[in-house]
Amino acid sequence: MKLNNNQKMKKKKGQLKIQERKNHRFLAPSSSKRGQLKIQEMAFMLVGVIVFFVIVGLFALMIFYNHLYREAADTAERRTLTAITYLADSPEFECVEGQSNCIDGDKLMAVIGKANYTRFWPFSSLTIIRFHAFDKSEDALIDCTLSNYPSCDRFNVYNKGVKEVRIQSFAALCRTEYELDHYKKCEIVKIIAGTKQIKPENL
Numbered sequence: 383m384k385l386n387n388n389q390k391m392k393k394k395k396g397q398l399k400i401q402e403r404k405n406h407r408f409l410a411p412s413s414s415k416r417g418q419l420k421i422q423e424m425a426f427m428l429v430g431v432i433v434f435f436v437i438v439g440l441f442a443l444m445i446f447y448n449h450l451y452r453e454a455a456d457t458a459e460r461r462t463l464t465a466i467t468y469l470a471d472s473p474e475f476e477c478v479e480g481q482s483n484c485i486d487g488d489k490l491m492a493v494i495g496k497a498n499y500t501r502f503w504p505f506s507s508l509t510i511i512r513f514h515a516f517d518k519s520e521d522a523l524i525d526c527t528l529s530n531y532p533s534c535d536r537f538n539v540y541n542k543g544v545k546e547v548r549i550q551s552f553a554a555l556c557r558t559e560y561e562l563d564h565y566k567k568c569e570i571v572k573i574i575a576g577t578k579q580i581k582p583e584n585l
Contacts, residue, residue: 458547458577458578459547459549459577461504461577462504462505462547462549462575462576462577463549463551465503465504465505465575466505466549466550466551466573466575467551469503469551469553469573469575470482470483470484470485470553470554470573471483474489474493474499475489475490475493476489477554477556479566481554481556483553483554484553484554484555484556484568485510485553485554485555485556485571486556486557487531487532487555487556487557488557488558490510490537490539490555491526491528491531491537493539494526494527494537494538494539494540495540496540497540499539499540500540500542503575504577505575505576505577506541506542506544506546506576506577506578507540507541507542507546507548507574507575507576508539508540508541508573508574508575508576509536509537509538509539509541509573509574509575510536510537510539510555510571510572510573510574511523511535511536511537511571511572511574512534512535512536512555512569512571513569513570513571513572514535514569515535515536516572518535522535523535523536524536525537525538526538532557541576542578544576544578544579545578545579546576546577546578546579547576547577547579548574548575548576549574549575549576549577550572550573550574550575551572551573551575552570552571552572552573553570553571553573554568554569554570554571555568555569555570555571556568556569
């Protein structure tokens with residue numbers, strides 16, 4: 383059965399519509415993928431912004447933390463310096479005659495090795511070196527004991543054995559000598575006090 387021209391035209395139009403529909407169906411997934419890509423790009427950008435602000439926050443926190451650490455270390459050192467300045471005038475060390483900044487050698491020998499004093503002063507260690515031993519190396523110093531005093535170089539009052547910052551001061555050390563008559567013999571000594579080195583985890 384032959385089709386006339388009008389029927390042929392209608393048939394072609396119907397085929398074109400079907401093809402157009404198929405083309406739209408083919409293009410639909412592509413536009414959906416573009417939307418998904420935009421969402422992914424937005425998500426990555428948000429994650430990047432969040433990570434950036436987290437890094438900035440951590441950096442600011444680290445600066446604040448280091449500043450706090452330095453302040454704590456400076457405070458501990460100032461406290462140690464203040465304590466060591468008045469150490470020679472404390473009742474445990476002061477000379478009997480009451481001279482200022484004077485350490486009594488006999489009193490000093492009496493406190494060496496006493497465990498109670500490790501909690502009495504705010505020092506992690508306390509050492510006193512006599513004037514004649516200032517130029518000696520640490521290994522060459524002879525520690526003072528009841529058996530060798532005064533023929534010694536260094537008074538090790540105590541040492542807690544921790545990492546520390548050492549602060550120095552000077553004072554007079556006097557002791558009573560007995561020959562034909564008793565008299566006071568004094569010399570300059572170096573007082574070395576340690577303050578515990580503060581680490582960030584100790585803050």
